[in-house]
Amino acid sequence: MKLKLPSETVFHTIESTIKEYRKFAQQNISEAIPEMTIDQGLVLLFLNKFPEMTQKEIAELVFKDNASMTRMINTMVKKNFIKRSMNDSDRRRYKLEITTKGKEVLETLPPIIHHNRNSSLKGISKNELEQLQAILNKIRLNCQNK
Amino acid sequence: MKLKLPSETVFHTIESTIKEYRKFAQQNISEAIPEMTIDQGLVLLFLNKFPEMTQKEIAELVFKDNASMTRMINTMVKKNFIKRSMNDSDRRRYKLEITTKGKEVLETLPPIIHHNRNSSLKGISKNELEQLQAILNKIRLNCQNK
DNA sequence: GTAATATATTTGATATATCAATTATATTTG
DNA sequence: CAAATATAATTGATATATCAAATATATTAC
Numbered sequence: 195m196k197l198k199l200p201s202e203t204v205f206h207t208i209e210s211t212i213k214e215y216r217k218f219a220q221q222n223i224s225e226a227i228p229e230m231t232i233d234q235g236l237v238l239l240f241l242n243k244f245p246e247m248t249q250k251e252i253a254e255l256v257f258k259d260n261a262s263m264t265r266m267i268n269t270m271v272k273k274n275f276i277k278r279s280m281n282d283s284d285r286r287r288y289k290l291e292i293t294t295k296g297k298e299v300l301e302t303l304p305p306i307i308h309h310n311r312n313s314s315l316k317g318i319s320k321n322e323l324e325q326l327q328a329i330l331n332k333i334r335l336n337c338q339n340k
Numbered sequence: 341m342k343l344k345l346p347s348e349t350v351f352h353t354i355e356s357t358i359k360e361y362r363k364f365a366q367q368n369i370s371e372a373i374p375e376m377t378i379d380q381g382l383v384l385l386f387l388n389k390f391p392e393m394t395q396k397e398i399a400e401l402v403f404k405d406n407a408s409m410t411r412m413i414n415t416m417v418k419k420n421f422i423k424r425s426m427n428d429s430d431r432r433r434y435k436l437e438i439t440t441k442g443k444e445v446l447e448t449l450p451p452i453i454h455h456n457r458n459s460s461l462k463g464i465s466k467n468e469l470e471q472l473q474a475i476l477n478k479i480r481l482n483c484q485n486k
Numbered sequence: 487g488t489a490a491t492a493t494a495t496t497t498g499a500t501a502t503a504t505c506a507a508t509t510a511t512a513t514t515t516g
Numbered sequence: 517c518a519a520a521t522a523t524a525a526t527t528g529a530t531a532t533a534t535c536a537a538a539t540a541t542a543t544t545a546c
Contacts, residue, residue: 197450199389200382201401203457204469205361211476211483212354213403218483231501236346243345250524255347257359262503264526269501286511286524304343311349314482322475323350329464329472330357336460337357337364377531396494408533410496415531432494432541 208330219310226302229273233258234266235303238275241290242300248287275299354476365456372448375419379404380412381449384421387436388446394433421445 200206220232227235236256241247253263267290270276275296281289292300315323346352366378373381382402387393399409413436416422421442427435438446461469 197385197454198457200385204461204473205358205457207473207476207480208354208358208361209403211480212351212358214480214483215351215354233502239343239346248524257355258502259504260525261505261527262501265502284512284524288525308343311344311351314479315350316482318475318478322471325468325471326475327350327353329468330353332464333460334353334357334360336462337360379532394494404532405534406495407497407535408531411532430494430542432539434495 215310215314218314219307222306222310223303226306227299230275230299230303234270234275235299235307237266237270238292238296238300238303239307241276241292245291247290249290250287270296361456361460364460365453368452368456369449372452373445376421376445376449380416380421381445381453383412383416384438384442384446384449385453387422387438391437393436395436396433416442 216232223230223232223235233256237252240252240255244251249263249267250260253260256263258266267276267278271278274293277291277293278288279291281287362378369376369378369381379402383398386398386401390397395409395413396406399406402409404412413422413424417424420439423437423439424434425437427433
């Protein structure tokens with residue numbers, strides 16, 4: 195069976211691209227906000243936009259499972275970015291509140307994220323971006339429907 | 341600062357695509373070969389093709405750092421897929437040998453990988469694949485040159 | 487040839503990924 | 517309403533990710 199080496203496939207390219215972007219973005223974030231990871235930043239952004247969101251819902255949006263999300267929230271609480279409090283209308287879930295420190299991060303973060311996205315997409319046309327999304331979505335759907 | 345939600349960006353699409361592919365591929369591998377992860381499979385493929393490869397070199401090809409690779413090799417040794425032995429020409433590095441069990445995996449794995457790649461890329465033209473690679477490479481380079 | 491530097495790998499610490507099992511609370515069904 | 521089922525979150529176990537520091541061996545420079 196003749197098989198392309200993994201490093202010659204498009205999957206390798208996808209992996210290396212997203213990893214390179216993550217590294218790049220993380221560096222820029224770390225310079226401005228110590229102790230803050232990309233994913234923790236995303237959680238803050240989502241919570242800020244949708245304050246009622248449950249851990250489970252956030253988890254889906256950032257591609258984590260519930261167990262990972264529990265632990266991520268734990269460390270974010272330990273680092274004082276957010277606070278857990280009881281949700282009386284449904285006591286299985288928590289209310290997640292952004293602390294003052296978390297709100298400061300929400301001031302600092304957006305320009306950095308904006309810069310990260312912009313400079314990593316420099317020289318790429320709107321049309322190219324749409325094609326990229328379309329092709330990736332095809333692959334994603336192929337993987338889901340089996 | 342108006343910022344797109346993370347879930348509306350191309351980075352989200354890239355992440356979800358590669359994660360969906362990994363989940364899909366891992367399921368198919370697990371059905372045939374228990375205890376074997378995608379990345380461990382890739383390590384075997386590379387080692388088989390380039391028997392002299394060091395842990396460091398393999399690590400680069402599968403996007404791990406050296407520490408992760410050390411631990412991955414440890415578990416692959418524990419599971420008896422490969423064997424470490426001394427390399428007398430350079431005693432800092434190991435010789436990594438594929439065991440009989442590892443060789444059996446190398447018989448079973450390629451058709452599965454072939455199927456994984458093929459079915460996830462179904463309906464995507466050669467031209468689209470090239471575009472995809474080209475655009476991703478642009479992004480990757482943008483991230484590296486900062 | 488020895489000291490300084492470089493390289494390959496490991497280890498420790500902490501965070502995250504993943505699966506399966508558990509807990510606590512809600513909802514549904516008979 | 518009580519029993520069965522569903523849901524949100526946690527926990528345990530194991531693997532991996534990442535950074536920094538440590539080890540052991542090689543190479544280079546003086």
